[in-house]
Amino acid sequence: MKKIYVVGGQQKNKVTKDWQQYNCGVILQIDIDQQELIKRTDYISPPEVSPDYEPSIVFKAGTVKNKKLYVCTETEILIYSLPNMVQIGYLSLPCFNDVHHILPTYNDNFLIANTGLDMVMEIDPRGNILNTWNVLMQPPWERFSPSYDYRKVPTTKPHHSHPNYVFTIGKDIWATRCLQKDAICLTKPNLKINIGGDYVHDGVLRGDTLYFTRVDGHVVTVDVHTLNIKNEYNLNHFSNHSQRIGWCRGIKVLDDETVIVGFTRIRPSKNPLGNEQLYNQLDTFLPTRIACYNLVQGKLLWEHNLEKYNFNAVFSIHMEDE
Numbered sequence: 001m002k003k004i005y006v007v008g009g010q011q012k013n014k015v016t017k018d019w020q021q022y023n024c025g026v027i028l029q030i031d032i033d034q035q036e037l038i039k040r041t042d043y044i045s046p047p048e049v050s051p052d053y054e055p056s057i058v059f060k061a062g063t064v065k066n067k068k069l070y071v072c073t074e075t076e077i078l079i080y081s082l083p084n085m086v087q088i089g090y091l092s093l094p095c096f097n098d099v100h101h102i103l104p105t106y107n108d109n110f111l112i113a114n115t116g117l118d119m120v121m122e123i124d125p126r127g128n129i130l131n132t133w134n135v136l137m138q139p140p141w142e143r144f145s146p147s148y149d150y151r152k153v154p155t156t157k158p159h160h161s162h163p164n165y166v167f168t169i170g171k172d173i174w175a176t177r178c179l180q181k182d183a184i185c186l187t188k189p190n191l192k193i194n195i196g197g198d199y200v201h202d203g204v205l206r207g208d209t210l211y212f213t214r215v216d217g218h219v220v221t222v223d224v225h226t227l228n229i230k231n232e233y234n235l236n237h238f239s240n241h242s243q244r245i246g247w248c249r250g251i252k253v254l255d256d257e258t259v260i261v262g263f264t265r266i267r268p269s270k271n272p273l274g275n276e277q278l279y280n281q282l283d284t285f286l287p288t289r290i291a292c293y294n295l296v297q298g299k300l301l302w303e304h305n306l307e308k309y310n311f312n313a314v315f316s317i318h319m320e321d322e
Helices: none
Strands: 003-011 022-031 036-043 060-065 068-072 077-081 086-091 099-104 110-114 119-123 129-134 163-169 172-177 182-185 192-194 200-206 209-214 218-223 229-234 247-253 258-264 289-294 299-305 313-319
Touching: 003 060, 003 068, 003 247, 003 258, 022 068, 068 099, 110 163, 119 163, 119 172, 163 200, 172 200, 182 200, 200 247, 209 247, 289 313
Parallel strands: 060 099, 060 313, 099 163, 247 313
Antiparallel strands: 003 022, 003 313, 022 036, 060 068, 068 077, 077 086, 099 110, 110 119, 119 129, 163 172, 172 182, 182 192, 200 209, 209 218, 218 229, 247 258, 258 289, 258 313, 289 299
């Protein structure tokens, strides 16, 4: 049995502002051979680490390491043991706001994309802040106060960069910058990967190749040695869907040809990155789902609708043996 973990959340019934729209974080364990749900894990953040009015609670992008699943809500880090999904770790700091990704490091610290403050932070398991980088290379606390509790702030949008994913190449630390449509090295700021196109999300390293998702349904691969683009795959052309395929975010690389990608159906609301562009209505988008593609053949292999599990937003996809 091949089991994957899909990390994301369940939306509220009513249409709300982007920073109010989710009512709980959800992790699905799915048997991808049988296309069946094995287990659903729900989580609601405690009031003391959430805004007081209409908080949005959702799991954003995580990481699997040593049979542990590290995930984040907008204001917390949680650690689950695999495969039993027992919570074994927890951390929340006042500086957390709209956290988008957590990556455990080689020395067991945490790298987080603290998106609401346009920062990446390195934190030890006790909650000590070891390093802080503003992803626009500005003084980290120039716009924000290190003494304020940002967990109670519903939103700091519009963001100036919106860093949403952290990865490492060797011991160098990188972050994707959604609004700049690139990835930047925080430890060697002269290094940058220009991805272009639409908003960038995941940056997943497998072997000598980085895999980036773009929200418009493109997967971009980059050579880790040259930092040049190798290929760009337009998933919109890999199937005969008449509807728009959705907000593309979350990728699991199975082998050199095959990936599983997440798609989130977009609700009619303001652009989640803070401007006034409106999305089309729900029925113009396909349901929230995961889909498997052969990139080399340009072929959709299978899709699995997640909305039947009352699951509405995909942020990351994992396997137990990562």
